[in-house]
Amino acid sequence: MKELKRLLKKLNKKLTEQSRVIFSLREENKLLKNKISRLNKKNGRPKIPPSSLEKPKRKKNLLKRFKNKFFKKKAKRKKEIIIVKPKEIPEGSRFKGYRNFTIQEIKIEALDIQYRCEVYETPDGKLIRGELPKNINGHFGNELISYCLHQYYQCRVTQPLLFDQLMQLGFNISSGQLNTILSKFKNKFQKERDDVLSTGLKYSQHIGVDDTGARHKGKNSVCTYVGNSIFTNFITSTSKSRINFLEILQGKHKNYRLDEEALQYIYEQGISKKILDKLDDFIIQVKSKIFKTEKAWLKFLDQKNIKGFLNRKRLTEGALFSSAIFNGISPEMIIVSDAAPQFAIFTNAFCWVHEERHYRKWIPQNKKEIELLAGIRDGIWSLYFNIKKYKIDPTFDKRIALNKQFDTLFSKKVSSKELSKILKNTRSKEKILKEVEKCDILCANCHRKLHHDLMGV
DSSP states (O other): OHHHHHHHHHHHHHHHHHHHHHHHHHHHHHHHHHHHHHHOOOOOOOOOOOOOOOOOOOOOHHHHHHHHHSSSSOOOOOOOOOOOOOOOOOOTTOOOOOOOOOOOOOOOOOOOOOOOOEEEEESSSSSEOOOTTTTTTTTOOOOHHHHIIIIISSOOOOOOOHHHHHHHHHHHOOOHHHHHHHHHHHHHHHHHHHHHHHHHHOOOOOEEEEEEEEEEEEEEEEEEEEOOOEEEEEEEOOOSSSHHHHHHHTTTOOOOSHHHHHHHHHHTTTTHHHHHHHHHHHHHHSOOEOOOOOOHHHHHHTTTTTTHHHHHHHHHHHHHHHHHTTTTTOOTOOEEEESSGGSSSSEEEEEEHHHHHHHHHOOOSHHHHHHHHHHHHHHHHHHHHHHHHHSSSSHHHHHHHHHHHHHHHHHHHOOOOOHHHHHHHHHHHHHHHHHSSOOOOOOHHHTTTHHGGGGOO
């Protein structure tokens, strides 16, 4: 027993020593990774300070404050000119112009506007009266409504504080009426957003898409961007799935359509022949069927005895895909993305910045590999800008030259297995990366940073 205890003590000592070594190696590995990312001009891990009730005082950066104050876009101000005469003007004095002195002022006050609608009695005994202007919505003016919406949504003023502010200014308003103002006009903005999305998708040949995690009403959600040079739309939802993206593309039309388009989609996704035959017989009978709600669609799947998560998922995607095309989206729509799988529908065009970052992440081992990597990256951006030029003036000769440039760049034989795999991966995306005649070739997130970040990479 004594020997066993002695052996256990020795083992514990060795284990603690090993755990210390492992911990120190992990910390060293983190530091080295951050150093490599800094040398590659990438953002390292963010330094998140511990939360504290008393926040430390920040140093005043006067130059920054000056820039923010004087170089921001300023709203137009109304001008009022007041002429001030001297108290006494002796006889024979000559007028020599003005000496200007400008002050800035703000005027916020409660104003009651009373419309006195004239009432007349016609010869036949009927009463007629003047009509109110069409832009009047209830007993609160449009300027007051826009001020309340601006304070609440843009300036993040809470409802109780906004109510106190309006009372101090002299408005006769209740907390219930203020709540109605803040919530009543949501539907108008929602309708406008839906109309912008559906119209933009209808008249666009390509769209840029991206999504990111976001907190919404205290829950983890997803914010999806859809847009291009003519429109922009941000939609908050609960998942990053392809079903969610297809629902977004439908806009205000939330339905499921089962027809030949849907069957073609699920066939390409590799659904079982048994299920495909079932649905084929159904389509032959009815040609196409629209389900207006998710409940009706799921009920149909139950009736056809279609089970299994993947089968139902693919069928739902197919029905939404067909519905999106029926509601006005072109089947030849080009989607520019960062190669996320949920966006892999219609025709895809991948972002070149996202493709090039695979080469940035690769760490060369010697001087020869450093020079090789620099040459490949220069070649990528030379090819990118040549494609941009080709977009402006497309000719057959330029197309052949671009194909040659692409092949020579990504068919290089290199000694590193990892770099060879990256080159092979890029070459496999040849068709998608060259999809440039009708669209931009950077995704939404990278397009705006082209001139700032790209040339300094």
